[in-house]
Amino acid sequence: xxxxxxxxxxxxxxxxxxxxxxxxxxxxxxxxxxxxxxxxxxxxxxxxxxxxxxxxxxxxxxxxxxxxxxxxxxxxxxxxxxxxxxxxxxxxxxxxxxxxxxxxxxxxxxxxxxxxxxxxxxxxxxxxxxxxxxxxxxxxxxxxxxxxxxxxxxxxxxxxxxxxxxxxxxxxxxxxxxxxxxxxxxxxxxxxxxxxxxxxxxxxxxxxxxxxxxxxxxxxxxxxxxxxxxxxxxxxxxxxxxxxxxxxxxxxxxxxxxxxxxxxxxxxxxxxxxxxxxxxxxxxxxxxxxxxxxxxxxxxxxxxxxxxxxxxxxxxxxxxxxxxxxxxxxxxxxxxxxxxxxxxxxxxxxxxxxxxxxxxxxx
Amino acid sequence: xxxxxxxxxxxxxxxxxxxxxxxxxxxxxxxxxxxxxxxxxxxxxxxxxxxxxxxxxxxxxxxxxxxxxxxxxxxxxxxxxxxxxxxxxxxxxxxxxxxxxxxxxxxxxxxxxxxxxxxxxxxxxxxxxxxxxxxxxxxxxxxxxxxxxxxxxxxxxxxxxxxxxxxxxxxxxxxxxxxxxxxxxxxxxxxxxxxxxxxxxxxxxxxxxxxxxxxxxxxxxxxxxxxxxxxxxxxxxxxxxxxxxxxxxxxxxxxxxxxxxxxxxxxxxxxxxxxxxxxxxxxxxxxxxxxxxxxxxxxxxxxxxxxxxxxxxxxxxxxxxxxxxxxxxxxxxxxxxxxxxxxxxxxxxxxxxxxxxxxxxxxxxxxxxxxxxxxxxxxxxxxxxxxxxxxxxxxxxxxxxxxxxxxxxxxxxx
Numbered sequence: 002x003x004x005x006x007x008x009x010x011x012x013x014x015x016x017x018x019x020x021x022x023x024x025x026x027x028x029x030x031x032x033x034x035x036x037x038x039x040x041x042x043x044x045x046x047x048x049x050x051x052x053x054x055x056x057x058x059x060x061x062x063x064x065x066x067x068x069x070x071x072x073x074x075x076x077x078x079x080x081x082x083x084x085x086x087x088x089x090x091x092x093x094x095x096x097x098x099x100x101x102x103x104x105x106x107x108x109x110x111x112x113x114x115x116x117x118x119x120x121x122x123x124x125x126x127x128x129x130x131x132x133x134x135x136x137x138x139x140x141x142x143x144x145x146x147x148x149x150x151x152x153x154x155x156x157x158x159x160x161x162x163x164x165x166x167x168x169x170x171x172x173x174x175x176x177x178x179x180x181x182x183x184x185x186x187x188x189x190x191x192x193x194x195x196x197x198x199x200x201x202x203x204x205x206x207x208x209x210x211x212x213x214x215x216x217x218x219x220x221x222x223x224x225x226x227x228x229x230x231x232x233x234x235x236x237x238x239x240x241x242x243x244x245x246x247x248x249x250x251x252x253x254x255x256x257x258x259x260x261x262x263x264x265x266x267x268x269x270x271x272x273x274x275x276x277x278x279x280x281x282x283x284x285x286x287x288x289x290x291x292x293x294x295x296x297x298x299x300x301x302x303x304x305x306x307x308x309x310x311x312x313x314x315x316x317x318x319x320x321x322x323x324x325x326x327x328x329x330x331x332x333x334x335x336x337x338x339x340x341x342x343x344x345x346x347x348x349x350x351x352x353x354x355x356x357x358x359x360x361x362x363x364x
Numbered sequence: 365x366x367x368x369x370x371x372x373x374x375x376x377x378x379x380x381x382x383x384x385x386x387x388x389x390x391x392x393x394x395x396x397x398x399x400x401x402x403x404x405x406x407x408x409x410x411x412x413x414x415x416x417x418x419x420x421x422x423x424x425x426x427x428x429x430x431x432x433x434x435x436x437x438x439x440x441x442x443x444x445x446x447x448x449x450x451x452x453x454x455x456x457x458x459x460x461x462x463x464x465x466x467x468x469x470x471x472x473x474x475x476x477x478x479x480x481x482x483x484x485x486x487x488x489x490x491x492x493x494x495x496x497x498x499x500x501x502x503x504x505x506x507x508x509x510x511x512x513x514x515x516x517x518x519x520x521x522x523x524x525x526x527x528x529x530x531x532x533x534x535x536x537x538x539x540x541x542x543x544x545x546x547x548x549x550x551x552x553x554x555x556x557x558x559x560x561x562x563x564x565x566x567x568x569x570x571x572x573x574x575x576x577x578x579x580x581x582x583x584x585x586x587x588x589x590x591x592x593x594x595x596x597x598x599x600x601x602x603x604x605x606x607x608x609x610x611x612x613x614x615x616x617x618x619x620x621x622x623x624x625x626x627x628x629x630x631x632x633x634x635x636x637x638x639x640x641x642x643x644x645x646x647x648x649x650x651x652x653x654x655x656x657x658x659x660x661x662x663x664x665x666x667x668x669x670x671x672x673x674x675x676x677x678x679x680x681x682x683x684x685x686x687x688x689x690x691x692x693x694x695x696x697x698x699x700x701x702x703x704x705x706x707x708x709x710x711x712x713x714x715x716x717x718x719x720x721x722x723x724x725x726x727x728x729x730x731x732x733x734x735x736x737x738x739x740x741x742x743x744x745x746x747x748x749x750x751x752x753x754x755x756x757x758x759x760x761x762x763x764x765x766x767x768x769x770x771x772x773x774x775x776x777x778x
Binding site for chain 2: 045049073319349350353356358
């Protein structure tokens with residue numbers, strides 16, 4: 002099955018065996034393509050002892066630690082074919098990942114994302130509330146992960162409004178007018194987990210005390226970006242949802258897991274609270290001690306594979322996150338493929354040695 | 365500037381006490397620190413110095429909790445009577461020159477090694493100096509054990525109090541400035557960045573400095589001699605202590621193992637499998653270390669051909685064999701059990717990595733005279749050549765410096 006044919010299929014329709022065959026074929030093909038077109042990647046494969054003929058399953062393909070994209074410029078197309086460079090949202094002074102996209106990869110990212118998200122929101126476009134500020138997407142040449150997320154999800158919005166101004170203040174009047182205008186329609190909301198909590202939820206709680214309320218019971222919210230900051234505020238995913246329901250009636254809430262290195266192939270949270278791998282990508286949990294594959298239910302380091310990257314060798318990556326595969330093909334929500342949960346970031350190494358370590362050092 | 369120590373003595377350095385805010389005193393006090401410049405320099409290894417250190421050694425060895433910390437015990441042995449005697453014999457000048465401590469020694473210990481500060485102090489103390497030591501900010505239990513012993517012994521030898529002050533403070537330049545201003549010699553551990561930090565604080569015109577910069581080290585194994593060794597298990601222990609014991613991240617830890625001689629492949633097989641056994645028993649592995657090592661292999665191989673990762677099926681031991689020693693290899697050095705390997709029939713080939721001021725210790729199995737052509741070829745690096753298992757053994761000749769000479773003043777008397 003080639004990639005065009007895959008695009009004709011619904012995103013959670015492959016059984017384990019079918020998916021294994023499709024991914025092995027496509028990912029082996031991508032490995033070869035990048036081996037030839039990206040010389041540093043070719044060198045890496047050689048050092049890893051990669052031999053094309055010996056790959057029996059996509060699980061045996063080498064995986065690149067995501068940090069390589071911070072330290073190396075990895076691309077498999079000439080510079081004049083690069084239409085977008087995506088960067089991860091690092092804090093100032095930190096190295097950021099640089100992901101080079103050509104037209105094909107960029108287009109496929111969008112197509113796949115539409116297929117995945119539509120499976121949860123329905124295929125028609127909806128009035129959209131972006132729970133962020135407009136300045137995040139201003140610089141279109143360098144896309145930060147936050148900006149890219151917003152632009153990526155904006156294709157689901159028919160009419161769009163930013164809920165926050167550039168000072169991160171809630172635009173109460175604008176929001177009221179928007180909701181009045183589209184009353185009775187399903188509203189699509191999108192934002193980053195911590196931003197939503199900090200600048201939207203907390204403000205709604207405050208307004209409610211003043212007697213100002215919003216009814217978002219027709220809304221569907223998709224949010225991502227991780228839980229690190231909320232865990233430090235002791236907010237669990239369950240509480241996050243419950244609080245949103247309490248304050249504005251919002252009850253369709255889906256988290257997602259994804260990263261700038263594999264944009265498009267996001268892992269959406271289903272109605273049962275499980276993250277799902279679509280037919281376009283997969284997760285493999287690896288044991289830290291030898292990188293062998295974990296059993297279902299066993300915690301490991303998350304490897305992600307994606308069928309999309311053609312312009313950079315990012316089709317098989319080792320993240321620095323830990324997760325657990327909960328099952329495969331048998332989630333009560335009916336979607337096939339693996340379903341899993343993310344536990345969080347691996348702890349930084351504490352190592353001894355003569356050279357002093359400075360906090361800002363990222364390793 | 366306010367002066368302390370009674371009447372201001374002309375030309376005597378003194379401390380601006382307002383600038384000492386924020387210092388925590390673990391041994392000594394602000395009073396002692398303020399009077400440190402007035403402590404009289406002494407002859408190295410004089411009787412009182414030896415008595416004090418020997419008493420400290422006995423105090424440490426008699427503390428029940430010291431037994432949990434082999435590094436504390438090793439330190440205690442280094443300052444015991446017989447060891448001091450040997451040091452004194454080695455360094456005392458047999459001619460008419462007189463030696464005295466330089467005066468005040470200001471030590472900045474590395475933040476992530478527990479007992480290094482104690483060695484630095486002892487080196488400064490035995491050579492006749494008054495010492496102010498910034499101990500690691502990290503709360504190593506060894507530090508509490510050693511400081512408790514020092515404080516107890518000081519009660520028995522109160523006349524030594526003016527020579528010892530152990531302090532803790534953040535990285536405030538203000539405090540570095542004051543302590544540097546009174547220092548006759550400044551000893552900076554902690555690598556390039558810490559040295560750069562301290563260099564912002566000026567030293568007096570006659571003061572000198574000893575800096576321990578970022579260094580790397582290698583091991584060379586003569587495969588014929590290794591294969592003939594009676595106790596290869598002991599060698600594995602020794603190598604483990606040289607490397608994993610400090611997460612292979614001390615300046616002395618070998619980052620490359622160079623194989624020499626005619627039985628390389630059997631030697632490798634035996635050496636690594638015995639090491640892996642130790643590692644699996646003793647080393648505490650952190651999941652991110654496996655990811656870091658894989659990242660390292662790939663970063664190094666992306667820009668260089670001829671690297672081959674050798675996975676033994678356990679991320680605690682990652683080996684990367686090299687077809688050639690490329691010059692920037694040590695920019696890709698790893699830690700926590702990450703070894704480059706190179707097979708070599710002519711040790712002069714090591715010039716590629718040893719002709720570099722960052723190259724410090726070569727540890728070996730074999731006949732050390734095999735290194736003479738390499739060392740004499742005029743390379744910029746290699747300051748120590750020691751048997752495997754001895755890389756961490758502290759000595760007054762360290763990192764290319766003769767600390768005895770650096771910490772003393774020589775008076776000519778003709």
